[in-house]
Amino acid sequence: MIKITLKDGSTKEYPKGISVISIAKDISEGLARNVISASFNGRTLENSSEITENGKIEFYTWDDDEGKKAFWHSSSHVMAQAISELFPGIKLTIGPAITNGFYYDIDLEDHKISESDFSNIENRILEICREKHDFKIRSSSKKNAVEFYKNENNPYKLELINDLKDGEITFCDHSNFTDLCKGGHIPNTSLIKAVKILNISGAFWRADQNNKQLTRVYGISFPKQKLLKEYLQNIEQAKLRDHRKIGKNLKLFSFSNKVGLGLPLWLPKGVDLRYRLENFLRKAQKKAGYQMVMTPHIGNKELYVTSGHYDKYGEDTFQPIKTPKENEEFYLKPMNCPHHCEIYNSQKFSYKDLPVRYAEFGTVYRYEQSGELHGLTRVRGFTQDDAHIFCTEDQLDSEFKNVIDLTLHVFKTLELNDFSVQISIRDANNQEKYIGDTVAWEKSEKAIIKAVKDKKLKHTIEEGEAAFYGPKLDFMVNDALGRKWQLGTIQVDYNLPERFDLTYIDNNNQSKRPVMIHRAPFGSLERFIAILLENTAGNLPLWLTPSQFIILPISEKHEKYCKNVLNLLENNEIRGLIDNRSETIGRKIRDAEIQKIPFMIVIGEKESDQNLISVRSHGGHDYGAMKVEDFVKIIEEKTKI
RNA sequence: GCCGAUGUAGCUCAGCUGGCUAGAGCACGUGAUUUGUAAUCUCGGGGUCGGGGGUUCGAGUCCCUUCAUCGGCUCCA
Numbered sequence: 001m002i003k004i005t006l007k008d009g010s011t012k013e014y015p016k017g018i019s020v021i022s023i024a025k026d027i028s029e030g031l032a033r034n035v036i037s038a039s040f041n042g043r044t045l046e047n048s049s050e051i052t053e054n055g056k057i058e059f060y061t062w063d064d065d066e067g068k069k070a071f072w073h074s075s076s077h078v079m080a081q082a083i084s085e086l087f088p089g090i091k092l093t094i095g096p097a098i099t100n101g102f103y104y105d106i107d108l109e110d111h112k113i114s115e116s117d118f119s120n121i122e123n124r125i126l127e128i129c130r131e132k133h134d135f136k137i138r139s140s141s142k143k144n145a146v147e148f149y150k151n152e153n154n155p156y157k158l159e160l161i162n163d164l165k166d167g168e169i170t171f172c173d174h175s176n177f178t179d180l181c182k183g184g185h186i187p188n189t190s191l192i193k194a195v196k197i198l199n200i201s202g203a204f205w206r207a208d209q210n211n212k213q214l215t216r217v218y219g220i221s222f223p224k225q226k227l228l229k230e231y232l233q234n235i236e237q238a239k240l241r242d243h244r245k246i247g248k249n250l251k252l253f254s255f256s257n258k259v260g261l262g263l264p265l266w267l268p269k270g271v272d273l274r275y276r277l278e279n280f281l282r283k284a285q286k287k288a289g290y291q292m293v294m295t296p297h298i299g300n301k302e303l304y305v306t307s308g309h310y311d312k313y314g315e316d317t318f319q320p321i322k323t324p325k326e327n328e329e330f331y332l333k334p335m336n337c338p339h340h341c342e343i344y345n346s347q348k349f350s351y352k353d354l355p356v357r358y359a360e361f362g363t364v365y366r367y368e369q370s371g372e373l374h375g376l377t378r379v380r381g382f383t384q385d386d387a388h389i390f391c392t393e394d395q396l397d398s399e400f401k402n403v404i405d406l407t408l409h410v411f412k413t414l415e416l417n418d419f420s421v422q423i424s425i426r427d428a429n430n431q432e433k434y435i436g437d438t439v440a441w442e443k444s445e446k447a448i449i450k451a452v453k454d455k456k457l458k459h460t461i462e463e464g465e466a467a468f469y470g471p472k473l474d475f476m477v478n479d480a481l482g483r484k485w486q487l488g489t490i491q492v493d494y495n496l497p498e499r500f501d502l503t504y505i506d507n508n509n510q511s512k513r514p515v516m517i518h519r520a521p522f523g524s525l526e527r528f529i530a531i532l533l534e535n536t537a538g539n540l541p542l543w544l545t546p547s548q549f550i551i552l553p554i555s556e557k558h559e560k561y562c563k564n565v566l567n568l569l570e571n572n573e574i575r576g577l578i579d580n581r582s583e584t585i586g587r588k589i590r591d592a593e594i595q596k597i598p599f600m601i602v603i604g605e606k607e608s609d610q611n612l613i614s615v616r617s618h619g620g621h622d623y624g625a626m627k628v629e630d631f632v633k634i635i636e637e638k639t640k641i
Numbered sequence: 642g643c644c645g646a647u648g649u650a651g652c653u654c655a656g657c658u659g660g661c662u663a664g665a666g667c668a669c670g671u672g673a674u675u676u677g678u679a680a681u682c683u684c685g686g687g688g689u690c691g692g693g694g695g696u697u698c699g700a701g702u703c704c705c706u707u708c709a710u711c712g713g714c715u716c717c718a
Contacts, residue, residue, distance in 0.1 A: 094717050103716090115646065160718050170718085180718045201713030202644030209714090213643060216714070244711095248652080257709065369642050371714080465715095484715095555675040582675065590679035604677055616678060 005056040014051075021047040021187075024059055034061040036186045037070035044070070044184035046137060062223055072097035074135055074185045075125075075192055075221035080104050081177040082124035083217065087111040092179065093156040093205060093214055100231075100482065101220030105203050107156065108215045118197040121217075129192040133175040135185035142166035145180065156205065194228035195221040241480035243533040244375040250538055250546075250596065252529075253376065262373040262380035264526060269546040274525055276544050278361055280641070281385055281410065281521065288406055290359040290387055295339035297363060301329040306499055307338040308435045312468050317367045336362035337469075337493075337518055340388040341500040344514075349504040354514060355391035355399055361525070362386045376530035377485055383525045389517040390502065396515050400451040400490065403519045407475060407488040410521040413641050414532060415541060419487070421457045422474045423448055427464030434468050440494035445471045447492050469495045470518075480534040487528055491518040538596050539618065543639040549576035550597045551613075552588040554604030556580075561608035565601065565628055572632045576601075593618060601631070 001013045004023060014023060020040075024047075025032040038045045041055040044066075051057070060067035076095035083106065084090060090111060095104035140148075142161065148171075149157040157180050161169065172181035174189060186192075196219060203216035222228045239245075247253045252270035259265060266274065282292070298321060304310040313334060320329040333339065340358050349356060363383045372378055391399045411419060425445050426434055434441070448471055452459050459473075466472060475488035493516040496502075503511045522528035532540065542548055549569065553562045562578050569576060576597075579588045585602060592600045602614040607625065615623035615631055623634075 096717060098716050103713095105717090113645085157718075164718075172718090182718055199712055200645055203714045204643085206717075207715070209643085213714080215644070218713075261709085370709090371642065371644095374711095481712095552678085553675095554677055557675075582673095584674095584676050584681060585678060586676090587680055588678090593679055600678080602678065606677085614678085620679080622678075 002051065003054040004051070005054075007056075007058050016052050017050045019047065020045050020049050020051070020057070020059075023051075023057060031059060031061075035059045036061060036067050036191065037184055039066065044182075046070075046135065046183065046185050047187045048134075048136075069097040070184045071186055071191070071223070072102040072221060074189070075195065075219065076102035076104050077135070077172060077174060077177065077179055077181070077185075078125050078128050078189055078192065079121065079195075079197075079217065079219050080106075080179060081128060081175060082121050083113075084177070086117070086120060086124060087113070091152075091154045091156060094160070095179075101198065101218060103203075103216050103218045105205070105214040105216050107205075107212065113200055113215060113217065115200075121197050122195055125192075125195050125221075128175060129189040129195075131175065132188050132190035134188045135172055135174045137170050137172050137181070137183045137185065139167075140169050140171050142169055145169045145171070148178075149180070191223055192221050193223055194225045195219060196228055196232070235481070238480040238482075241534045241537045242375075243377075243479075243530040246533045246538040247376070247530075249594075252533075260380070261370055262368060262378070264376055264379055264381070270529075272546045273529065273540070273544060277522070277525065277529070278385070280413070280543075284406060284409060285357075285359050285387070288357070288402060289355075290357040293340065293343055293358045293360050295333075295336060295343070295360060295362060297333060297365070298330040299333050299338060301331060303338045303342070304331055307335075307341070307496060308469060308499060309334060309338065312435075318365060332365035333362070334364055334366045336360055336364065336384060336386045337388055337496060337516075338500070340386075341496055341502060341516075344388075344390055344502055345500060349390075349514075351392060351504055351506045351512075354504055355389050355395050356514075357387060357389045359385075359387035376526040377479065379526055382527070384520045385522040385525065386518070386520050389519070390497070390504075390514040391517070392504070392506075392512070393515055396447055396492070396517070397451060397454075399517055400447060400492065401455060403490050403517060403521075404451060404455050404457070404473070407490065407519075407521040410488065411475065414544075416477055416487075416532070416535060418535075419475050419477045420484075421452065421459040422465070422476055422486075423452060423459055423461045423471070424465035424467075424474060425461060425463055425471045426466050430464065433464075434466065436469065436495035436498070440498075441471070444492035444494055448473050448490075467491055467518075469493050472518075475523075477531050477535070479531055485527060485531055487523040487531060488521045489519065489523055492516075493518060539598075540596075541641075542598050542635070543641055545596075545598060547576050547595075547597050548574055548635060548639075549599040549601055550588075550592045550595075551576065551578040551601045551603060552585060552592065553578065553580070554585055554602065556582070558603050558605070558608050562603050565603065565613055568628050569632065572635075574632065574635050589616070599631075599635075 002016050003011050004014055005011045020038045021032060024035045035047060037060045039058045040051060060070065062068060062071060080092050080095055087108065089109055091107040093105040093107065095102065145161050146158060160180060170181060170183055172179050172185060198218040198220060201216050202213045204213050205211035220231065250269065251267050252273060253264050253266050256265060301310060301320060317334060318332050320331055322329055343358055344356065361383050363381060365381045368378055368380055389399050426441055452473060470491050470493040472489055472491040474486045476484045477487050478484055497513045497516050502514055504514055506512045551562045551566060553559060566578055589600055596618060598618050600616045607613055612625040613628055613631060614625045
């Protein structure tokens with residue numbers, strides 16, 4: 001007999017060799033009906049897997065992430081089979097489950113797949129699914145595995161096998177299809193009731209641009225047709241929140257090919273929004289002891305040689321700007337830190353002056369490949385809410401935590417509650433990517449991890465994602481379609497102070513190096529506004545929105561009274577406008593709704609006679625008639641930040 | 642940059658297998674209307690169909706090329 005511990009901590013005894021599904025059946029019929037995979041002592045298992053030792057079991061259904069993973073991973077096998085049948089001679093590589101669905105990377109050789117093939121692939125997949133083939137996992141010796149893929153003439157699988165140890169290699173069979181696979185499947189293909197091929201794209205073998213480009217086919221599948229329909233509808237809904245669409249409709253920003261790719265043009269309403277965000281942060285930063293600085297958009301080549309940017313990005317950036325006679329070389333600034341280091345160097349600091357905190361809304365320019373550009377979220381020219389803190393090593397911990405607090409304050413005020421925190425450290429195997437010595441890196445990484453742990457922030461650690469000069473702490477937020485974007489960022493840097501020979505005099509009259517913190521709570525105004533628009537569907541917080549109200553006169557007769565109301569509100573620093581067109585009130589309301597203006601003030605005979613205003617909010621809530629003072633109170637209450 | 646899709650008026654889109662002077666709604670301009678909680682009516686201007694080249698008696702439609710846009714190129718059997 002073996003002892004099995006369940007999720008709730010209780011234990012049960014079963015005969016050695018009992019299958020996962022039998023245990024599920026023993027617990028309840030309902031569980032047995034819904035379980036699609038399981039894990040045992042952290043290892044992924046299938047329903048048919050037999051258990052031979054004591055341990056902890058966890059069952060997964062479609063409602064668990066792990067269950068979905070097994071479902072989608074299994075689906076990718078079926079898709080691979082369908083595509084192999086329709087396009088003979090192709091070579092399969094990898095096909096994992098992803099956050100939403102699955103993909104398979106395929107070397108298509110001479111074949112080409114395009115959208116017109118999607119329905120054929122889908123139909124074949126569904127056919128296979130209906131045939132109810134069991135997924136069967138079996139071990140294989142390394143020798144046999146190698147032989148199998150030598151016969152198949154598949155160098156990709158051979159490369160994968162090469163990285164695996166003999167004894168841990170398994171295959172998965174279903175129908176007449178075999179794939180190298182570590183397991184985690186649903187019992188059989190018939191559970192898959194709905195499938196959709198979503199798109200195809202190029203993807204490099206092992207994510208390396210120097211390798212051959214494969215064709216990646218993305219798909220998603222569901223145990224019910226209805227779920228697929230809902231999924232597709234959700235995507236359609238999410239597309240309505242696309243910041244590019246909202247930005248255009250609300251006249252916030254635009255792009256022009258004549259100006260250049262990835263170079264946003266800010267329209268008056270967008271600038272209004274930006275200034276409000278900037279001023280909000282200016283105020284918070286002033287309170288936190290920052291001083292504003294300003295630096296030019298270009299810098300001498302020497303500046304970037306010193307900082308290391310030239311070595312790292314010199315070749316792969318905008319080409320230098322040269323003076324006609326002296327032949328001096330300037331670069332558009334990719335970051336503000338070198339300039340800020342030189343501001344620090346413009347005077348001598350005592351330990352009593354530290355920390356010094358320089359902030360700037362600094363516009364920077366970076367070359368991004370044309371295919372990487374994306375609305376306001378990835379551009380070639382953008383403004384960082386940048387600041388650099390120069391402090392002593394003793395001050396590092398508390399300074400870092402203060403920056404975390406400031407960033408959290410920004411996110412909270414803007415109602416971005418759904419974010420994740422990511423610590424990005426070096427890739428220890430690829431040291432050439434970074435500048436500075438190991439000791440400095442280790443110190444920086446430790447400082448960040450300690451601060452995050454002390455602050456009890458739930459976080460992930462990503463190896464190899466650090467900046468070239470130091471590790472960082474990033475605040476990530478999803479866009480409407482669930483793509484992750486880095487917004488706020490905090491970085492610890494021992495390297496630039498060294499390179500720029502930054503010093504301060506300590507209390508023993510000794511020259512010492514300060515530590516530097518780079519930080520930007522928004523990250524960039526562009527990306528932040530983009531994500532804010534997608535998260536709010538364009539319904540910005542009242543304190544931020546360009547127009548807080550619009551006055552809608554019933555007829556021209558009330559023009560004078562409307563102007564009085566406008567003046568009164570403006571005197572209370574509430575901003576808005578009057579819709580003076582000779583349109584019906586229904587029309588004016590509709591247009592105000594489309595412009596997402598938070599409050600509509602309807603004024604007709606009734607209101608002007610009684611010295612009142614009728615208030616309606618965006619979305620149709622009727623506040624009824626009230627005095628202007630009462631409306632002012634409502635707005636003041638709602639704009640407290 | 643690479644893979645796939647798309648590109649018709651400021652916006653959203655129609656235009657079948659190539660065949661009259663390229664259409665609609667919204668937006669814009671004009672005139673009328675002065676309106677009570679999500680679209681008042683009238684008339685009008687606006688497009689060398691992304692650019693270039695080709696096939697054809699004839700191209701928005703077919704082919705080539707180029708530019709731009711969208712999705713992806715991070716998720717490791």
